[in-house]
Amino acid sequence: MVTLAEVAQHAGVSASTVSYVLSGKRSISTTTRQRVEESIRKLGYHPNAGARALASSRSNIIALMIPLRTDMYVPVMMEIAIAVAAVARTHGYDILLLTDEEGPDAVRRVTGSGLADAMILMDVELDDERLPLLRGADQPSVLIGLPADTEGLTCVDLDFRATGALCVEHLARLGHRDVAVIGEAAAVYERHTGFAERTLDGLRTRARELELRLLHRPCEGGYDAMAATLARVFDERPDTTGFVVQNEAAVEPLLALLRQQGRAVPEDVSVVAVCPEQVAIQASVRLTSVAVPAQEMGRRAVEQLVAKLDGRGSDEVVLLAPELTVRASSGPAPVQP
Amino acid sequence: MVTLAEVAQHAGVSASTVSYVLSGKRSISTTTRQRVEESIRKLGYHPNAGARALASSRSNIIALMIPLRTDMYVPVMMEIAIAVAAVARTHGYDILLLTDEEGPDAVRRVTGSGLADAMILMDVELDDERLPLLRGADQPSVLIGLPADTEGLTCVDLDFRATGALCVEHLARLGHRDVAVIGEAAAVYERHTGFAERTLDGLRTRARELELRLLHRPCEGGYDAMAATLARVFDERPDTTGFVVQNEAAVEPLLALLRQQGRAVPEDVSVVAVCPEQVAIQASVRLTSVAVPAQEMGRRAVEQLVAKLDGRGSDEVVLLAPELTVRASSGPAPVQP
């Protein structure tokens, strides 16, 4: 291992000078800087992370806490995580991957040990038990997701309420009067994960305003569950012509079942999905959808955090505006007989 | 921040004693140990990670390098990553998440800076440019995936050659003579990602031995691509009754298209998939499949690495034996007219 001292000796300067070249915290003459940089390159010097962290009480690491559960909206999580890692690097930070297995203890451990300078939490529940710790911590943090009480917290999320409203508006404009919402699995609502409830709220509020009838059904993924759910929907509301789906695992089954039942999309029935772009595009019918902007969410989360670490920025809730892309799965409602 | 010294003072012992209580590297009397542990708890002490790393030249961090590309086999990657993180914690390690965006530089940076004690690399290509660095490094590493030359490396992977063979054997036993292989996107083969080629090799070798006709077609995911591929397959080999699919994004399109063409699964055509369990179970027909044991791979990778870090263990290639689960998508070949 090459050390600072060796670089200094090689360049004929003192250790502190090398340090200042590296950090830029004091002005250094061009000739000295070049000589030092040359030595660094020649010797293949990399500053020791531990020593740096100890001396500066900055680890340049951001902890990212992702849900252990691998059953749900996995691609979104993955996309966020990768975006976070990539963007963090451009700001000079590395990412420490934490699962929520340890629960709140992980927060204590990481803040307590100075392992990371800050945290990003994903999959935040409305009344998450980690929140009090974050509020009390001296380290900045950002949530991806929106808890019930955002006081003293910084959050980044898609505006799911607006997302719901947007879906309803689209279907209403096309003339649909009876709309069914195929939601996430019941477990997701029970955990009080904010996004599912907020979408529903947006859907309901706007439906009321536009005088649409709305029927909400949670749904596990897969064919069997979807078949059962669909049967109940048409049983209860035979005139349903519009669907809003917020459940990646239900999208394809829904399309297949509709087809199988002789209901053409979009001639007889319109489908609007809330899902990542890729799912919407790769489906058997190109789906009209509101995209979940995973990368954007990851990016914004990191940027908020870096701003805080730099002493800029403040607690703030960033809600990304949803965008609805019209594709092949939605069209004018059929004229009712 | 509470420090070791404060704990020592609170417990009425020297700092080194506290350190030894923590590390267990020297024997400590029960009464002293208890007093120290009590103080630690009361003060809420967490050892400073940086200081620890500096003094011991051990960070207790394992770097995990995952592919940036989010277009491919994402759930598998995610599952591995999460398993790695969880298992690493049980051994006292945290995970540093690296994307392959930095390429080989990331390896240099991490080894050079002592940020991590070891690395796990995913998505290894047959002739990966990071390999020479790993061979030369003084840090242990484990690959998930199998490069062409495994000399001096530790690798963990599913035995994809055996996987291919297993699929062919299953179809042969059922009496199928003409089998089509729907592979990953052409780009995957071009990158020379080992697993795709090895599966193909296993398929071909065993097919030759069992005198099956095999037709391999790479396929992008999605419906349009699958439709084109399928048309070409039946055009070229009208008697095809067996399919092996190694491409998550092609599974559902294939099933839908077969159905649409009036070919019943498994009565007319059998389908065997190589994919994660969940995909096989959630598909519109429950798929006979060889599971990609993502969690197991992650677990084994960490265990190999920890063994090396502890001075146990050696370079070794761990190939997990594939298991084929018969479900509803495969059955006896129809009698040829």
Next chain:
DNA sequence: AGAGCCTGTCGAAGCGCTTCGACTGCTCTC
């Protein structure tokens, strides 16, 4: 022309921990 100010550099003091050697009382052993 001297006070006052930058600019560029250095030395030294830690940051909080691990670990080595040394020391103190013991208990064994022959």
Next chain:
DNA sequence: GAGAGCAGTCGAAGCGCTTCGACAGGCTCT
């Protein structure tokens, strides 16, 4: 009953870096 051996504890020396204060030399003022 003297020597060996061991369990239990301590002090001090770093680990490699950042950062503070100091200072030399050159500049701009009045």
